[in-house]
Amino acid sequence: xxxxxxxxxxxxxxxxxxxxxxxxxxxxxxxxxxxxxxxxxxxxxxxxxxxxxxxxxxxxxxxxxxxxxxxxxxxxxxxxxxxxxxxxxxxxxxxxxxxxxxxxxxxxxxxxxxxx
Numbered sequence: 001x002x003x004x005x006x007x008x009x010x011x012x013x014x015x016x017x018x019x020x021x022x023x024x025x026x027x028x029x030x031x032x033x034x035x036x037x038x039x040x041x042x043x044x045x046x047x048x049x050x051x052x053x054x055x056x057x058x059x060x061x062x063x064x065x066x067x068x069x070x071x072x073x074x075x076x077x078x079x080x081x082x083x084x085x086x087x088x089x090x091x092x093x094x095x096x097x098x099x100x101x102x103x104x105x106x107x108x109x110x111x112x113x114x115x116x
Contacts, residue, residue: 005110008063038071046075046081049068049077053065053068053069053104057090057100057101058089066107070111072085
């Protein structure tokens with residue numbers, strides 16, 4: 001069974017709540033550091049999300065790819081910006097990225113069609 005973007009977001013939110021409310025404070029420290037890394041600074045948040053997307057594709061993490069595509073779109077990334085980011089990931093990561101490129105294309109199309 002294929003997971004939808006809505007299901008992914010719900011699962012991610014539910015599990016993050018469990019992690020952050022587990023009583024183990026080091027989790028909260030890491031999540032706060034991660035969150036802070038992607039806010040506007042010398043680089044705008046959109047650029048940081050696209051960078052996170054490229055890294056996620058090269059590291060071959062589909063959950064991360066979906067998250068960063070969604071966040072990039074929320075930050076105003078266009079289809080063309082996403083495609084150029086996918087290409088950077090392919091160039092850096094090589095042919096092993098191709099299955100994740102397929103996944104990224106599918107998720108991008110799904111998310112962009114939801115926006116209309």
